[in-house]
Amino acid sequence: MIRLEKRPQPSRAWSLATPLLAVLATMIAGGLLFAALGKDPVEAIRTIFWEPLFGEFSFYYRPQLLVKGAPLVLIAIGLSLGFKAGIWNIGAEGQYIMGALFGAGVGLAFYPFEAWYIFPLMVIAGGFGGWIWAMIPAFLKVRFGTNEILVSLMLVYVAEQFLASMSLGLLKNPEGRGFPGSRNLQQYDSAHNAELIAGSGMHWGVVAALIAVIFAYVLLNRHMVGYHIRLTGEAPRAARFAGVNPTRLILFCLGTSGMLAGLAGMFEVSGPSGQVSIDFNVGYGFTAIIVAFLGRLHPVGILLAGGLMALTYIGGDIAQSNLQLPSAAIQVFQGMLLFFLLAFDLLTNFRISLGKPEVS
Amino acid sequence: MKLTNLMTSAAVALGLATAALADDPTKVGFVYVGPVGDGGWTYEHDQARKAVVEEFGDKVETVYVESVAEGPDAERVITQMALQGADLIFTTSFGYMDPTINVAAKFPDVKFEHATGYKNADNVSTYSARFYEGRAVQGTIAGHMTKSNVVGYIGSYPIPEVIRGINSAYIHAKKVNPDVEFKIVWAFTWFDPAKEADAAKVLIEQGADVILQHTDSTAPQAAAQAAGNVITFGQASDMAEYAPAPRVSSIIDNWAPYYIARTQAVMDGTWESKSTWDGIGAGMVGIGEISDAVPADVKEAALAIKAALADGSYHAFTGPLNKQDGSAWLAEGETADDGTLAGMNFYVEGIEGDIPQ
Numbered sequence: 001m002i003r004l005e006k007r008p009q010p011s012r013a014w015s016l017a018t019p020l021l022a023v024l025a026t027m028i029a030g031g032l033l034f035a036a037l038g039k040d041p042v043e044a045i046r047t048i049f050w051e052p053l054f055g056e057f058s059f060y061y062r063p064q065l066l067v068k069g070a071p072l073v074l075i076a077i078g079l080s081l082g083f084k085a086g087i088w089n090i091g092a093e094g095q096y097i098m099g100a101l102f103g104a105g106v107g108l109a110f111y112p113f114e115a116w117y118i119f120p121l122m123v124i125a126g127g128f129g130g131w132i133w134a135m136i137p138a139f140l141k142v143r144f145g146t147n148e149i150l151v152s153l154m155l156v157y158v159a160e161q162f163l164a165s166m167s168l169g170l171l172k173n174p175e176g177r178g179f180p181g182s183r184n185l186q187q188y189d190s191a192h193n194a195e196l197i198a199g200s201g202m203h204w205g206v207v208a209a210l211i212a213v214i215f216a217y218v219l220l221n222r223h224m225v226g227y228h229i230r231l232t233g234e235a236p237r238a239a240r241f242a243g244v245n246p247t248r249l250i251l252f253c254l255g256t257s258g259m260l261a262g263l264a265g266m267f268e269v270s271g272p273s274g275q276v277s278i279d280f281n282v283g284y285g286f287t288a289i290i291v292a293f294l295g296r297l298h299p300v301g302i303l304l305a306g307g308l309m310a311l312t313y314i315g316g317d318i319a320q321s322n323l324q325l326p327s328a329a330i331q332v333f334q335g336m337l338l339f340f341l342l343a344f345d346l347l348t349n350f351r352i353s354l355g356k357p358e359v360s
Numbered sequence: 361m362k363l364t365n366l367m368t369s370a371a372v373a374l375g376l377a378t379a380a381l382a383d384d385p386t387k388v389g390f391v392y393v394g395p396v397g398d399g400g401w402t403y404e405h406d407q408a409r410k411a412v413v414e415e416f417g418d419k420v421e422t423v424y425v426e427s428v429a430e431g432p433d434a435e436r437v438i439t440q441m442a443l444q445g446a447d448l449i450f451t452t453s454f455g456y457m458d459p460t461i462n463v464a465a466k467f468p469d470v471k472f473e474h475a476t477g478y479k480n481a482d483n484v485s486t487y488s489a490r491f492y493e494g495r496a497v498q499g500t501i502a503g504h505m506t507k508s509n510v511v512g513y514i515g516s517y518p519i520p521e522v523i524r525g526i527n528s529a530y531i532h533a534k535k536v537n538p539d540v541e542f543k544i545v546w547a548f549t550w551f552d553p554a555k556e557a558d559a560a561k562v563l564i565e566q567g568a569d570v571i572l573q574h575t576d577s578t579a580p581q582a583a584a585q586a587a588g589n590v591i592t593f594g595q596a597s598d599m600a601e602y603a604p605a606p607r608v609s610s611i612i613d614n615w616a617p618y619y620i621a622r623t624q625a626v627m628d629g630t631w632e633s634k635s636t637w638d639g640i641g642a643g644m645v646g647i648g649e650i651s652d653a654v655p656a657d658v659k660e661a662a663l664a665i666k667a668a669l670a671d672g673s674y675h676a677f678t679g680p681l682n683k684q685d686g687s688a689w690l691a692e693g694e695t696a697d698d699g700t701l702a703g704m705n706f707y708v709e710g711i712e713g714d715i716p717q
Contacts, residue, residue, distance in 0.1 A: 057443045064436050164548050168518060169717035177478055178520045178703040184458055272432035277455060278517060278548070282429040317437050320425045321444070327395065327427040 004350040014348045019294060019301070022340040023308070029340070030333040039323050047322055048315030048333075061314055063201025067272050069310035071096070071264040073303055074209040075288035077216045078257030080297040084220075085232040087253045091137065091152030092261040093285025094159035095130035099262025100269035101166055102129025104276045107191030108171055108182060118190040122266060123204075130262015131255050133159065138254035142247045148254065160281070167278045182276035185269065193271030205267030209306075212260055216299040225252065261285060290338045312337070386448065386627050388412060389441035390424035391434060393453035394551050400576025400596035401550065401613070402426065405452045405475075407597075408615035415620045419627070430455025435462055442467040448626045450619065451475065454519075460484060471631050473622060476521065478702070480633055487618060490639030491521070492528035492701070493669045494611035495572075496676040497647055497662050498593050499532030501609060502570040503540050504658040505591055506533075512563025513544045514556060514573040514580060518715045520704040522574045527708045528676045529572055532665070534710060542711055543568055553579035564590055571606075581607055591653065598648040609662070610648030617643050637698065641670045677701065682709035 031041035052061035103126030137151035171182040185191045196202045220226035232239040295301030316330035394402035450473045451460045457477035464472045464484045472484040533540045545559040560583035571592045584590040584606035594610025625631040638644035650659045668674035679690030684707040
């Protein structure tokens with residue numbers, strides 16, 4: 001008889017091995033899926049994972065990995081702090097939108113004036129936009145005990161309405177022939193989050209993501225707040241005895257994750273995207289939740305997971321174009337990744353034992 | 361600069377390789393905003409892609425990527441197609457405009473065709489269809505058919521393209537039925553069956569017995585079928601599965617003749633950058649078969665309008681017409697110029713409600 005037995009301690013080895021196993025299992029199951037669609041599975045997997053990194057045009061795709069991965073990592077780092085403490089910010093997508101709107105709004109308010117301080121002001125505004133949007137669920141939670149999962153998620157849809165309204169109204173490009181969407185910030189030097197080295201994909205958002213990784217690592221390992229976060233997540237009762245102030249922790253975790261999501265939105269709108277438009281948000285805030293878990297809520301893990309996720313997006317598009325795989329198949333493939341991760345996660349906390357239950 | 365150089369040299373190398381192989385097929389790329397199975401906008405673009413394949417056989421190779429988000433993802437996908445040797449790339453959504461222009465600047469030897477935009481370059485053409493001509497036909501049928509005198513209209517986004525359609529449909533419904541009233545719901549989506557169904561239900565509850573839609577799913581057709589005694593029109597594609605009722609006719613985007621002509625031009629080396637805005641006459645806007653649910657005299661009136669629009673003897677926006685606020689727009693017999701139509705941001709007199717801002 002096969003039974004699951006709870007481990008006294010979560011296994012450290014399995015905790016590290018499960019993401020790798022999940023990727024492997026995704027490759028196998030994904031390969032079967034692609035084969036069932038009549039495509040060469042080995043070629044499809046190779047296209048997704050190998051082509052962007054080492055293929056003929058990797059000189060173009062590698063920088064794109066940074067562009068695609070940076071917002072994911074930046075958001076996921078913020079989310080991971082709260083997730084560790086059992087504070088669930090599901091609304092990063094909304095905070096991302098608000099950050100973009102605040103940042104772009106400040107930039108566009110100065111148009112066409114050129115000055116060095118415009119971009120830093122936009123960064124501050126972007127972070128503030130995300131922070132204030134996350135403060136709504138935070139405040140409601142600490143004041144009225146509302147559920148932050150629901151409130152933060154619902155606010156995504158409110159933010160989307162703001163985005164549509166801004167694209168059609170206040171921020172609409174007056175020279176845009178009546179079409180929705182703002183001016184393109186890529187054509188406004190003072191507000192453009194340009195590549196720091198042309199062709200490298202490195203823009204300020206990538207730098208911010210790397211700083212966030214280091215910041216989170218230090219915070220979690222060397223700082224009292226980090227200790228409180230971990231303690232609250234692992235042993236809430238003990239945390240209370242240790243004098244952790246839950247209100248402060250909620251405000252800190254939601255605020256920080258909101259701010260980072262806002263920054264990600266701001267760097268995106270002023271750089272790779274360039275424009276506030278109705279369809280500006282493409283789901284980074286939700287994908288970042290996957291990235292956070294795939295990275296085991298560990299800063300370095302999240303960095304790697306963000307890279308992996310970006311790889312599947314870019315490789316997935318190449319596979320669509322080269323092998324004519326339907327985009328739905330690529331999405332299923334990405335979904336499998338989280339599914340297998342959660343499934344294998346069981347092994348971290350449980351042991352599979354064969355035979356009769358032992359008498360304890 | 362380094363990347364640009366690399367890309368140019370990659371493109372040149374590929375170009376040389378192409379020249380070396382005389383039999384090498386012309387590679388045509390398509391970037392789609394929705395899934396090819398959306399039954400509407402993207403579906404019709406993909407039908408046209410298939411028509412290109414059918415026309416040229418082995419002489420072309422087509423590739424496409426579906427559900428590409430507007431913005432940096434689009435720019436990456438377009439670049440990827442250009443890098444991999446596409447000779448001609450169709451980018452089929454308005455939001456691909458700046459990405460298309462950006463990529464085109466890096467690949468001067470590749471030809472680009474951007475749908476519904478207004479930015480051209482030496483290697484970027486734009487093309488769109490005069491869907492408002494089809495709306496004139498729909499408006500005529502709607503005006504005749506409505507018994508409640510309430511016509512419901514599901515708008516996608518308040519952009520000139522959609523506002524033109526509402527105005528054109530209203531003008532022609534009003535012409536045959538002075539008591540007609542339009543109720544407009546903005547769905548703020550091009551394709552979202554759930555939202556579209558909700559919009560249709562709201563309109564039906566408000567008394568509409570004709571539903572026009574500028575969104576791409578068949579959900580409003582299904583809602584109308586469930587309600588009974590409500591007629592609809594197919595949008596972007598024929599939606600014939602809902603014929604003869606509720607779907608009584610449709611506007612079909614027919615991109616095939618254009619895509620074939622442009623591919624031929626690339627093969628012949630005669631491709632030039634231009635702006636195309638074709639209507640019923642050129643076959644870019646098709647009117648789906650008017651079903652038997654429509655009385656013969658109404659059908660005749662609709663077909664007469666269609667014929668007049670096709671041969672150019674009638675313009676869908678012919679004066680006298682006033683704007684919503686009552687100010688004069690077009691004098692007796694005057695027709696709207698393309699510039700005004702392209703940027704249309706006002707309702708004509710008689711339509712109630714405001715265009716959302």
